[in-house]
Amino acid sequence: MIESVLVANRGEIARRVIRTAKRLGIRSIAVYSEADADLPFAREADEAVLIGPANPAESYRNTEAILNAAKQTGAQAIHPGYGFLSENADFARMVTEHGLIWIGPGAEAITAMGDKINARNLMAAAGVPVAPGTQDPVASVELALQAASDIGYPIMVKAAAGGGGMGMAVATDEASLEAEYERVRGFAERMFGDGSVLLERYFPRVRHIEVQILGLADGSVVALGERECSVQRRNQKLVEESPSPALTPEQRSALLAAAVRAGEAVNYRNAGTVECLFDPTAGEFFFLEMNTRLQVEHPVTEAVFGIDLVEAQFRVASGLPADVPTVANGHAIEFRVNAEDPKRFLPGPGAITTWVEPLDLPGVRVDSGYREGNKVTPNYDSLMAKLIVFGADRAEAIERAKAAVAAFEIAGPKNNLPFFIELLSNDEFTSGDYDTALVSRMR
Template identity: 45%
Template sequence: MFKKILIANRGEIALRVIRTCKEMGIKTVAVYSTADAESLHVRFADEAVCIGPPASSLSYLKMANIISAAEITNADAIHPGYGFLSENAKFSKICQEHGIKFIGASPEMIDKMGDKASAKATMKAAGVPCVPGSDGLLESFEQTQKLAKEMGYPVMLKATAGGGGKGMRAVWKEADLLKAWESARQESAAAFGNDGMYMEKLIEEPRHIEIQVIGDSFGKACHLSERDCSVQRRHQKLTEETPSPFMTDELRNAMGEAAVKAAEFIKYEGAGTVEFLVDKHRNFYFMEMNTRIQVEHPITEQVIDYDLIREQIMVAAGIPISGKNYFPMLHSIECRINAEDPYNDFRPSPGKITTLHTPGGHGVRLDTHVYSGYTIPPNYDSMIAKLITTAQTREEAINKMKRALDEFVIEGIKTTIPFHRQLMEEPDYVAGNYTTKFMESFVMKDRVEE
C-alpha cells in the first residue's frame, strides 16, 4: 500500500481524497495555488506545497511543478481527482517515468478513450451499442454533407477533443450544415488546439445515463449501477440521481453488462464511467468514457455503501476487486451548489462568504471545502459544494433535499440554492419526467427577497 499520496487538485475533491487517505493510514500532500492558500484541503493535508500563481495553467496544470512537489515530499502516488490533469495521458506517462503511481488510467487507456472518435471505434469492436455516425474523423465538408444525407437529419457535429459542450452543433436541416461545420471547427481549434470533427445521428428526447465501473489490473471489471445526469445546462450537469426514475430492471442489466464488457475489452484499470444516451424507447447508445472519478460519485457511494476513492487507491496498489456488480438499495440525489446567480443567467459570483450555515440530519451529506470567511477565487470552476440526500424512496429523497436546501444558508455571494429549491417542486422533475432538454424550458420564478 502507498505510504504518501499527493492530491493534484483543489477544493472539495481534494478534501474528499484526503479524508479517505487518513482513514486508510496514508499520509497526504496538498498542492495549492496562491489563490487557494486558505482552502481547507491545504489545512487538513499532512503537508502542503505551493505550486504557482492563481492561473490554472501556471499551477494545477503545470506538470513539472506537481512532479517536483511529489519528489520533494517523497510521495509514491498521485491522485488527480477530476478535471485538471485527471485525463491527461502525458501526465500519466510522466508519473510512470518518475516511478510515481498515477491513481487513474494508463496513458494508453486515456489515449484510447479520451479521443471520442477512437473511443467509439473501440466500443463498436467490443460490441457495445453506439450512436449511428461517422467511422472516425470527418475528412471534408463534402463527406460530412453526404453522410448527413444518408443518416437523415437531425445530426450532431462533435469535436473529437471536445468537452463541456464546446465544438458541438445540432443541425436540423441541410441548409444549416456548412455554417455549423465551420463554427464548430473554429471553436474546437480555439478551445483544444484540434479541429477534428465527427458526426452522429441526433438522438431526440434523450436521457444522459452513465454506468459507474471499476476495473483492476487483472482484467476483471464490475459495475456499480447507474446515475441519471439528464438535468443539464449548456452540457454542464446540475443535479444527478440514482437510481434513474426512467430505469427498468431489464435496461439496468443490459446497460450494466455493456459497461462491464467495454471495461474488460480495453482491460480498464481504476474507476471509470461509461456514459450512454438513452432514447425515449429505452434504446441506449455509447457516448463516451470518463477515465477518472466523477463529480457525482457520492450518490453511488450512498446507495451501495461503498467508498469509491478507497477502491481507486486499492486497485492502483494492485489489489483485485471482488468482481460482483452492485445495485441501488436506496435513492440518492445530488445538487451541485455553484457560486452563480440563477436569476441572472447563472452568472459566476465569486467573493467572500460572510455567513455559512450547513444542513445536517439523517441522510444528508455535504461535500464542500468552503467555510464562513472563505473567499471564492474567480479563477476556477464555480462549484463550491455538493449536497446529497439519501432515503428509502425517491419521494423521500426529494423531500429531504427540500428541507436540507431550506437549511443551507450562504451569504455574501449568490448561489444556485434557489434554483435547486425550485427544481425540487417542478412537476416534471418530481414525476421523473425529464430529458437533457429539460432546462431549455425551465424558467426561474421571481426572486423572493428575505
C-alpha cells in the same frame, strides 16, 4: 497499501480525497495555487506545497511543478481528482516514468478513450451500442453535408477531442450544419489543439445516463449501477441521481453489461464512467463517451452501494483486492452547488460571508471546497460544494432534499440553491419522467 499520496487538484475533490487518505492512514500532500492558500483542502492535508499563481496553466496544469512537489515531499502516488490533468495521458505516463503510482487507468486507456471517434469505433467493435454517425473525422463542410444526408437530421456536431459538454452543437438543416461545423471546428482547435469533428444522430428527447465502472487489480471489470444525469444546463450537469427512474430492470441489466464490455475492451483499471444517451421512446441506449477518472457525481453511487470509491481507487492502485458490493439500496440525489446566478447560470464569484451546511438533517452529506471567510475566485470552475441526499426511495430522497436545500445557507457569492428549490417542486422532475431539455423548459 500506498503510504503517501499527492493530490493534484483543488477544492472539494482534493478535500474529499484527503479525507479518505486520512482514514486509511495514508499521508496526504496538497498542492495549491496562490489563490487557494486559505481553502480547507490546503489546510487539512498533512503537507501542502505552493505550486504557482492562480492561472491553472501555471499551477494545477503545470506538470513540472506538480512532479517537483511530489519529489520534494517524497510522495509515493498521485491522485489527479477530476478535471485539470486527470485525463491527460502524457501526464499519467510521466508520473509512472518518475517511479510514482498513478491512481487511475493506464495512459493507453486514457488515450484510447480521449478521442471520441476512436472511442466510438472501439465500442462498436466491442458490441456496445453507438448512435448512427461518422466513423472517421469529417474533413470538410462538403463531406459533413454528405454524411448528414445519410445519418438524417437533426445532427450533433462534436469535437473529437472534447469533453465535459464542450465542443458540441446541433444542426437541424444544411445551412445550420455549415455554420455549426465551422464553429465547432474552430472552437476545438482553440480549446483542445485538435479541430477534428464527428457527426452523430441527435435525439430531440433523450436522457443522459452513465454507469460507474471499476477495473480491479485482478483484471476484471465490475459495474456499480447507473446515475441519471439529465438535469443539465449548457450540456453540463447540475443534478444527478441513482438509480435512474427511467430504466426497466431489463434495460438496466443491458446497460450495465455494455459498460463492463466497454471497460474490458481497453483493459480498464481503477474508477471510470461509461456515459450513454438513452432514448426513452424507443427504450434504446447509445455510447456517448468514457470518462477515465473519478466523476464529480460519484457520491450518489457511494450512497446507494455503501462504498468509498476513493478507497477502492487506492486499493486497486496498490494492487490490492477491493471489496465491491453488488446490490444497491435506496435512492440518492446530488446537487452541484455553484457560484452562479440561479436564472441564467452565469458565474458570480465573491467572498463568502455566510456558509452553513445542513449536516444535522437525516440522510444528508456535503462535500464542500469552501467555508465561511473564503473567497470564490473567477480562476476556476464555479463548483463550491455538492449536496448529497439519501432516502429509502426516490420520494423520501426528494422530501429530504427539499429540507436540505432550504437549510443550506450561503451569502456572498451568487449561488444556484434557489434553482434547486424550484426544481424540487417541478412536476416533470418529481415524476421522474424528464430529459436533458428540462432546464431549458424551466427557463
